Amino acid sequence: MKKIITLILLLTAVINAQLLSPIEKSNYTKLTSYNELFDFAYQTTLVNSNIELSPIAVSTNGYIIPALFISNDKFGEDKKKVRVMVFAQQHGNEQSGKEGMLLLLKEIALGKHNRFFDRIDLILIPQVNPEGSETNIRRNGVGADLNRNHLILTMPETIGLHRVFNKYLPEVTLDIHEYYPYSEEWEKLGYRKNYDEQIGIITNINVSQKIRDEQRNNFLPYIFTYMRTTGFTANEYLLGGPPGIERMRYSTVDIDDGRQSLGILNSFSLIFEGLNGIDSLSNMKQRANGQKTAVVGLLQYVYENASSIKSLVAEEREVLINGEENKCAIQMEHYSTKDSKDVTFYSIKTRKDTVISVPEFHDKVKPVLEINSPAGYLIPKNDSKLYEWMRRHNIEYISADSARINKAKISYYEIKGPIKKILEESEITLPELEEKSITNISLTNYYFLPINQLHNKMLPLALEPQSQLGLSNYQEFNYLKKGNEFSILRVNN
Template identity: 40%
Template sequence: MRNTIIIIACTLFVFAQSCTQGLKTPAEKDNFTRITLSEEVVEFSKILCKKYDFLEYKIIGNTITGKEIIAINASSGFSDDKLKVLIFAQQHGNEQSGKEALLIFLRELNNNINWLDNIEFWIAPQINPDGGDKNSRLNAQGIDLNRDHILLNARETQALHKLFQEVMPHVTIDIHEYNPFRESWQNFGAYKVFDVQVGIPTNINVSEEIRSFALYEVLPAIEKHLNMNGFSFHNYLVGPVPTEGRTRHSTVDINDGRQSFAILNTLSFIYEGINGRDGFLENLKGRTFGQYEALFAHINFINENAEKIKTIVNSKREMLVNSNSKIKVSIRMEHFPAEFPLVLHLLSSKTNNDTIIEVENFHPVVKSLHEVTMPQGYLIPAYDSLIIDIIKKHNIIYSAYETYNNHKIFAYKILDVDTVMIEELSNMIPTLKKEQLKILKDNYIYVPTAQLHSNFLVLLFEPESMLGIAQIKDYNYLLNKGEMFPILRVE
C-alpha cells in the first residue's frame, strides 16, 4: 500500500520532477547526448531550491541579452563563522562539462549534507549563459571573460566579483576545460589527456602558505581520489608541444578567475577538464563525472580542514589589510627550470596507447625578477575616470586626497620605454627616474595600500609591473617617453 502511494505521488510530481529518483539534470536525462541549455540551468536550479531548504536561488546579474546569471547559496543554520566556498563554471561557453558537473554537485549536496556543518557554498554553474548556449568561448559582447578580471568590462565578471566582495569566500574554484587534440600535438605524436588538471595560485605575491597548502595538501588529495575512481590528474600544465617551447604551470597574470581572487589571499583553484575530441559532446558524461569527482574529493578535503583553511586565509588577509612600507612586492616574475625533467604520461596519437615522454624544457619554478617596496598609497589623477572606474568596480577603498605633512610624494619620470618578452608575451619596461614632488598641481584621489587589494594595487599601479595597468591597450597612454607617469607614490 505504501509503495502504491509513493508511486502515485511520484506520478503526480513527475511533471515537476520532484521525485528524488527522477531528479536528473537535463543532459543526464538524455544520457549526455546533448548539453543543458541556460534556460534549463535556471529551471533545474529552481527545482532544486524548491525541493531543498538548504538551497537558495539568487540572481547575481543579467547578461546583455537579458539572461540571468545565477548563484545558488547552500547553507544550513547560522553561517557567519563557516568556511565560505565559491565555485563557478563556464566562463568560457565552449567548455560544457563544468556546468554539467555543478548541477549534479548541487543535487548531490543532499547526500553530503554534513559538509554544510562546516561550509557555506556559493555555486554559479554558468557564468556565461549566452556563450554556453552557442558553445562559443566568448560572451555575447565578444569578451573573453577569463581575460576580464582587472577591467571588469563584462556584466558577467562584474557580477562574479560583486558576489565575491559580498561573500568573501576563503576558497574559490573556477572550472574550465582544455583542448588537448590540437594538430600540433597530433603531429608531435602524442596527446596530453589528463581527465582533470587542477591549477593553484602561481603569482609569488600570493601568500606562500596558501600556495604550499594548495600544492602539497589539496592537489594530492584530489589526485588520489581521481586515480582511485579511474580518472587521471595533473597539476595544470601550459605550453606548446615540448619540441616547440617550454612547459610551465600556467601564468602569473592576475587577470583571470583564479589569480584575481588568489591575489587577495584566497585559496583559489582552476580546473581544466578534458574537452571533447570531435566537438563538445564527445564523452560529455565521462568529462562531467571527472570534474564532479575532482570536486567531490576537493570539498571532502576542504571540509576536513575547514578550521585550518579559515585560519590561514583570515590571517593572510589580515596581513594585507595591515600592509606597510617594509613589504616588497614582486612586479616582474619569470618561470625557471626544475632540477629534473618532467615525466609525462601521454596518449600516442598513432597507436592510441599510453606513452611516456621526458620534457626537458620544463619551467615550474616562479622567481622574482624585480621588486618594489610597498608605498603607503597611490595618488590617481581625479580626472582619470578610466582608472577610477576600475577602483570602484573592485570595491577598493579610496578618498579625495588632502595633503598631509608626513606624506612624501614621489613621481616617476619616464626616460625610455623598451619592449621585452616575458611569459611569451610582449611587455613594456620603462626606464625611470624617481623624483620627490613638493607641490601637487592637479586634484588626486588617494588609494591606501593597507587594504585587501594591497598587492593587487602595487601590481596594477607600478609602471614597471609586467601586470600593470599601463600594459593594457586602453591604458598605454600612461607610459610616454619623456613624460611623468601620472600615478604617484605616497611614502
C-alpha cells in the same frame, strides 16, 4: 497520520526520481540550454530549502546569471564555516563545467552531500557566460574573453562575480574550464595530454607562500588520490609544449583570470580544467562527471581541513591588511630547476599512458623586478575610469586631503622611452622611468589608496607602470602612460 507520512514519502520519492539535470534527461545527447539551466536551478530550490537562487549579474545581451547560495543555516551567518565559491563556463565553448555543476547541484538538492554543509557555505555559479554557451563560443556577447577581464573588470559578468566575492570574501575559490589537447603539433609528436582533469594552483609569487605551500604539499596529493580512487585521472595543470618545440610550465602568473585575481587577495584559489571532447558533446558523460567529481573532491578536502583553511586564509589576509611585507614582484618568469621532468602523456600510437622526459620543464617562478611597495597610491579624482575600476574591486580609498600624508614623500614617474622585454614568452613594451619628487600638489584633487588593505599586492601589480601585469598594458587604460608623466602618484614610506 501514518497515511499522510507515507504519502509525503511517496511524493518525495517521485519528485527525487524525476529530479534529473537537463543533460541526464537527454541521456547526454544534448547540451543544456540557458533556459533549461535556469529552470533546473530554480527547481532545486523547491526540492531543498538549503538552496537559494539569486542573480549575480545580467550579461551583455540580457541573460540573468544565476548563483546558488547553499547553506544549512542562513548563508554567511556562521563565521566558523568556510565559504567556498565555485564558478564554471566563463568560456562558453567549455561545456562540461556547466554540465558537471548541474549534476553536482542535483546531488546537493537530493541531500547526497549534506555533511559538507556542516562546515561549508557554498556559492555555486554553473554558468558565467550564457551567451557564449548558447552559441558554443569562447567569448561573451560583445566578444570579450571573460577570463582575461578580471583585472580591468569591464564586463558585467566579471563585475558581478567580483561583487559576490567582495560581499562574502570566500576563503576558497575555484574557476572551472576545459583544455583542448588535440592540436596538430602534439599529433605529430604522437603524444598528448589525456587527464580527465588538470588541477591548477596559485603560481603568482606575491600570493602567500603558506597558501601556495598548502596547495602544493597537501591539496594536490589529496585531489590526485581522490580522483584516482573514484576512477578518474588528474595531473597538475600544464601549459605550453609539445616538449622540445615549446617550453612547458605550470600555468600563468597573470592576475587577470578567475583564479589568480582572487588568489592575489590571499584566497585559497584554484583552476580545474577538464578534458575537452573532440566536439562540444562527445564523451560528455565522462567529462561532466569528471568535473563534478573533482569539485566533490575539493569540497571533501575543505570539509576535512575546514578549521585550518579558515585560519590560514584569515592570517594571510591579515598580513596584507597590516602591511607586514613591503615587497612586491611586478615582473616574474617561470624557470627550470632541473634538467628534465618526467610527465605522463597518452601515446596516440599505443593508446597507453607513457612517461616522457620533458627537457627544461619550467617548474618555478622567480622575480625579475621587485619593488618596495609604497605607503599608498594617489589617483586623480577626475579620472572616472580609474575611479570606477577601484570601486568595482572594492579597493579602500579616501580623499587624499583627509589622509595624513607627508607631501615630501610624494613622487611621480617621468616616462622615458619605451623598452621591450620578453616575459613568459611574450614581448611586452614597458616604459623606462625616473622617479621624481613632487614639490607642488593639491591633495584635494586626489584619492589616496593605502597599501595596507586586502589589495596590498594587487595595487602595485595593477598600478606600477613597469608591472608586467599592470592596468596600463590594457588598451582601456593605456592613456595612463601616454605623455611624459604617469598620472598615478606614489606616497613613499
